[in-house]
Amino acid sequence: MGRLAVPRLPETLLVVFVVSAFLVPASAAEHTNVVFILADDLGWADLGCYGNSYHRTPNLDRLAAGGMRFTNAYAASSVCSPTRSSIMSGKYPARNDLTVWLGGRTPPGRKLIHAPTVNHLALEEVTIAEALKAAGYTTGAVGKWHLGGKPYLPEDQGFDVNVAGTHSGSPAGGYFLPNKMNLPGAQKGEYLTDRLGDEGVKFIEANRGKPFFLYQSFHSVHTPIQGRKELVELYKKRMKPGRKNFNPTYAAMVHSLDENVGKIINKLDELNLTDRTAVFFFSDNGGFHRVTSNKPLRAGKGYSYEGGHREPLIVRLPGKIKPGSVCDVPVTSVDFYPTILELTGVKGDPKHNAQTDGLSIVPLLEETGVPKREAIYWHYPHYSPQGGTPSGAVRAGDYKLIEFFEDGHVELYNLKDDIGEKNDLAESMPEKTKELHKMLLDWRKRMDAKLPSPNPSFGEAKSKR
Secondary structure, rough: OOOOOOOOOOOOHHHHHHHHHHOOOOHHHHHEEEEEEEOOOOOOOHHHHHHHOOOOOOOHHHHHHOOOEEEEOOOOOOOHHHHHHHHHHHHOOOOOOOOOOOOOOOOOOOOOOOOOOOOOOOOOOOOOHHHHHHOOEEEEEEOOOOOOOOOOOOOOOOOEEEEEEOOOOOOOOOOOOOOOOOOOOOOOOHHHHHHHHHHHHHHHHOOOOOEEEEEEEEEOOOOOOOOOOOHHHHHHHHHHOOOOOOOOOHHHHHHHHHHHHHHHHHHHOOOOHHHHHHEEEEEEEOOOOOOOOOOOOOOOHHHHOHHEEEEEEEOOOOOOOOOOOEEOOOEHHHHHHHHHHHOOOOOOHHHHHHHOOOOOOHEEEEEEOOOOOEEEEEEEEOOOOOOOOOEEEEEEEEEEEEEEEEOOOOEEEOOOOOOOOOOOOOOOOHHHHHHHHHHHHHHHHHOOOOOOOOOHHHHHHHHOO
């Protein structure tokens, strides 16, 4: 916020003037806009700027060249809804008991019954949209929501505009319109990702003259795996003999995602908004390992290994972030809330801020320091459809420990030397294992994290097989 010169006024009027100065922006030119672009199920290794030579992502590569690319950025969960709640609230999913994708449940015959969870983001949470809206920002949510149906939709959580945000986790009816989503006037055969990109551009155009926050949440590249025909054919031609774990249709979806990120950043350029707009690009969990390769990371969506929650993260804000910079310091999705507040100069709600778990990464973005953090934590006390089992994890420095709840065993990895988590050090480094396990146990206690319970029918179901 620009510094305000306060004239001499009667004392009562002065109080009113000063208080309102913290709530209402003086002008759009004095404030930083925020565009937060969230992909769905996009893996850490899916973009050209992260080393992928098969997918074409020139717009995201350009965004990275103009800002900072993070190599150790993490989603707060290996599945979608918990991570989305962490972005909106700045809290670990374990703190608000939103630890599974909404609609998730324990499959029959498993050893554990998954931990109790809520089925929406509570209205009591002061979302980042509500914090910015209270300071005079116009707020828009375009695309996937998946944090609750009525009365927990984006318009109930601080967004002035909601386009296509529903309780559904995947695009109901598929990627080719018309489908079952809130998209009136859809043209037959129109591709969902393209339509959402156009809607994001419309929001920016409509609010160009005032501070705005756009939460641009694409469904891509979540299942169903459906791409535009001409792009699928393009990637079929790019296939090489012997290449494995590369899906031309998935690649077409990544291509469309990149094109529509391009629409948004081009519009910012066109309207001369680039220099005062912070752009974030992130994904809600790791890539689905059956349709993409997360290598060199282990596993993917639904697992507590690195492939499940290490994500691409790009942040651009000219004048504050050095173009082409790279940060190797671990960060996590609970950090976005305080970071956005600091970048915009918005104070937010003091009571809510005191309960958040994230740290502002502005010192990293400006290369002025490193946030003081003990560790990063995960809590996923559920079975995932992708094959992951109930587990929790902690990363402190280069070491990461995973605890598996079915049998209580732990695994320890040095990620600096072993990014693929191939060499379990739990037995050879008992003191380090004990140290990190205690950290994880203490953190779960602080969060009041819920745990899965034994399934009383497990033995019976097993004997009938």
